[in-house]
Amino acid sequence: MTTDTQGRAVFLDRDGVLNNAAFPDKNPRSPRSLDEVTVLPGVAGALRALRAAGYRLIVATNQPDVLRGHISRKLVDDINERLLALLPLDAIEVCFHDEDDDCDCRKPKPGMLMRAAQQHNLSLARSYMVGDRWRDIEAGRRAGCRTVLVGSGYGEKLPHEPEARAADLAGAARWILADQK
Numbered sequence: 001m002t003t004d005t006q007g008r009a010v011f012l013d014r015d016g017v018l019n020n021a022a023f024p025d026k027n028p029r030s031p032r033s034l035d036e037v038t039v040l041p042g043v044a045g046a047l048r049a050l051r052a053a054g055y056r057l058i059v060a061t062n063q064p065d066v067l068r069g070h071i072s073r074k075l076v077d078d079i080n081e082r083l084l085a086l087l088p089l090d091a092i093e094v095c096f097h098d099e100d101d102d103c104d105c106r107k108p109k110p111g112m113l114m115r116a117a118q119q120h121n122l123s124l125a126r127s128y129m130v131g132d133r134w135r136d137i138e139a140g141r142r143a144g145c146r147t148v149l150v151g152s153g154y155g156e157k158l159p160h161e162p163e164a165r166a167a168d169l170a171g172a173a174r175w176i177l178a179d180q181k
Helices: 043-052 073-086 111-120 134-143 169-179
Strands: 008-012 055-062 091-095 128-131 146-150 164-166
Touching (some): 008 169, 055 111, 091 111, 128 134, 134 146, 164 169
Parallel strands (some): 008 055, 055 091, 146 164
């Protein structure tokens, strides 16, 4: 149920949307050190515009490389702290599970978005999910958000088309601001 007192949010994937994603083997992956973290061009301005329009800005990121032993939980926390210090973000939700864990939070499941919506009194129907992969778009769709795919989607097959596509977060923000309800 949506009420007028519920806020709205833009949920954001982290790697490839806010900061660079590394491509050592032609597949996108999270940074493996703080030195690899670079905020993408236009991100800060796009977030400020969304914030000025009244959106809460919440990151929802899968980080299975912790469980896989490729990076430490401390590094994920350090990267998130850096992004919180650099960007006007309200919260960062993280799923550390892997494919076989069958949790409700690993995108494409909507658990992270649903929990954040409850914690922050948000209307999912008035919110958006912005991501660079099919998992992000599907999580947003399943949560009841409108969705925006940034970039090419890495050639992955999309189970459902997003409401919009944009080259980057700046383009996604322009679309959201024109589309807002």
